[in-house]
Amino acid sequence: xxxxxxxxxxxxxxxxxxxxxxxxxxxxxxxxxxxxxxxxxxxxxxxxxxxxxxxxxxxxxxxxxxxxxxxxxxxxxxxxxxxxxxxxxxxxxxxxxxxxxxxxxxxxxxxxxxxxxxxxxxxxxxxxxxxxxxxxxxxxxxxxxxxxxxxxxxxxxxxxxxxxxxxxxxxxxxxxxxxxxxxxxxxxxxxxxxxxxxxxxxxxxxxxxx
Amino acid sequence: xxxxxxxxxxxxxxxxxxxxxxxxxxxxxxxxxxxxxxxxxxxxxxxxxxxxxxxxxxxxxxxxxxxxxxxxxxxxxxxxxxxxxxxxxxxxxxxxxxxxxxxxxxxxxxxxxxxxxxxxxxxxxxxxxxxxxxxxxxxxxxxxxxxxxxxxxxxxxxxxxxxxxxxxxxxxxxxxxxxxxxxxxxxxxxxxxxxxxxxxxxxxxxxxxx
DNA sequence: ACGCTTATTGGCGGCTTGTCAACAGCGTGA
DNA sequence: TCACGCTGTTGACAAGCCGCCAATAAGCGT
Numbered sequence: 001x002x003x004x005x006x007x008x009x010x011x012x013x014x015x016x017x018x019x020x021x022x023x024x025x026x027x028x029x030x031x032x033x034x035x036x037x038x039x040x041x042x043x044x045x046x047x048x049x050x051x052x053x054x055x056x057x058x059x060x061x062x063x064x065x066x067x068x069x070x071x072x073x074x075x076x077x078x079x080x081x082x083x084x085x086x087x088x089x090x091x092x093x094x095x096x097x098x099x100x101x102x103x104x105x106x107x108x109x110x111x112x113x114x115x116x117x118x119x120x121x122x123x124x125x126x127x128x129x130x131x132x133x134x135x136x137x138x139x140x141x142x143x144x145x146x147x148x149x150x151x152x153x154x155x156x157x158x159x160x161x162x163x164x165x166x167x168x169x170x171x172x173x174x175x176x177x178x179x180x181x182x183x184x185x186x187x188x189x190x191x192x193x194x195x196x197x198x199x200x201x202x203x204x205x206x207x208x209x210x
Numbered sequence: 211x212x213x214x215x216x217x218x219x220x221x222x223x224x225x226x227x228x229x230x231x232x233x234x235x236x237x238x239x240x241x242x243x244x245x246x247x248x249x250x251x252x253x254x255x256x257x258x259x260x261x262x263x264x265x266x267x268x269x270x271x272x273x274x275x276x277x278x279x280x281x282x283x284x285x286x287x288x289x290x291x292x293x294x295x296x297x298x299x300x301x302x303x304x305x306x307x308x309x310x311x312x313x314x315x316x317x318x319x320x321x322x323x324x325x326x327x328x329x330x331x332x333x334x335x336x337x338x339x340x341x342x343x344x345x346x347x348x349x350x351x352x353x354x355x356x357x358x359x360x361x362x363x364x365x366x367x368x369x370x371x372x373x374x375x376x377x378x379x380x381x382x383x384x385x386x387x388x389x390x391x392x393x394x395x396x397x398x399x400x401x402x403x404x405x406x407x408x409x410x411x412x413x414x415x416x417x418x419x420x
Numbered sequence: 421a422c423g424c425t426t427a428t429t430g431g432c433g434g435c436t437t438g439t440c441a442a443c444a445g446c447g448t449g450a
Numbered sequence: 451t452c453a454c455g456c457t458g459t460t461g462a463c464a465a466g467c468c469g470c471c472a473a474t475a476a477g478c479g480t
Binding site for chain 4: 222223224225252253254264265268272273274
């Protein structure tokens, strides 16, 4: 990951396309912020690992915080192709598939995920909150797509609201697994699948009626 | 909140009991961290607002981070709704009853409840997440009592873990209802009941059916 | 009134981040 | 081929932050 300065003839600096350099720094930031939390990752280290001058980070992202926010954005917004890949099979298959993918993603970004699911709304960063709230809404919509429930008209808004809540619980559950170790990955998978299934089912046939 | 240095005769420094000074700083920290997020509140400001030397903060709390965590602890362990034992009838009846009771309680303590669940639940600090999770543990134990499930031995820890997660979702759901208005009270009741039922069921089924 | 315990201070050292003028790849036109 | 210029890139600078610690003095016990 560090820039090549050892081989003899290379120019001391290499000039990259802005997008390319940006992506390179971003990739490095994704890795470091994934391993450690915000404060303990310095821009100095970020620059060194990227093989770049520290000032360049500010040039591209303005601020360490903005770089961080950009990393979060990349992490929480699910790319389109992933959705398409899951949008077939029975409802249960699609539920299972999307849960599995979800677990894979957060497993790969362990530290960063743990950093994102905390604090219960106190002393929180509004910028981060905005991104995550937007991402939750986005996730809820994609869930509707993935589960093939975009057609339903009755109770659609309610289902979206429930899915937002489901997301909250999903975060909590992964915390029990990765932070406290009180649940296994398999148990997490189970509870997420069955809960999601029961939420979807209730839209069609409520069981605890008045 | 700032210390009195203007009135003539007061000694330039005042000597307080450790507990008293600690509480004073803590109160100030509670306010500042409540207004802004962690990084944008400096110990310098914290000290100035407390009318105290900056070093004193480190003396009492060791670290800015530890002070922050202490503030979170204070906030989070306040909520304490008395939950009565409702352990009779079928499991579903007990579930429904406890949920109804839960909704009544938070309806009666609307303002306090909204203050507690705050504006969402996003953040980025694993340590804080740990503290909050610990606070939810009490609630989970009360639930076990209320549902009359204290007797079971197998999968007890897993059930407690799941109830903690359920708890966070309950917060989120009530937020959708009372804060955002995207769900009705009846829908909240439904989703809480069915989700809780499916969680409990998942614990029981492996025991009986296998 | 005096001394002693200890709460409190203030400044030092090291580290952090954002800015900015200067530097130098590298494509371009002659 | 070579000089030129655009702009990606650098390195140093200033301000600020945090943890530490020796020095200071508040106020109680005697």
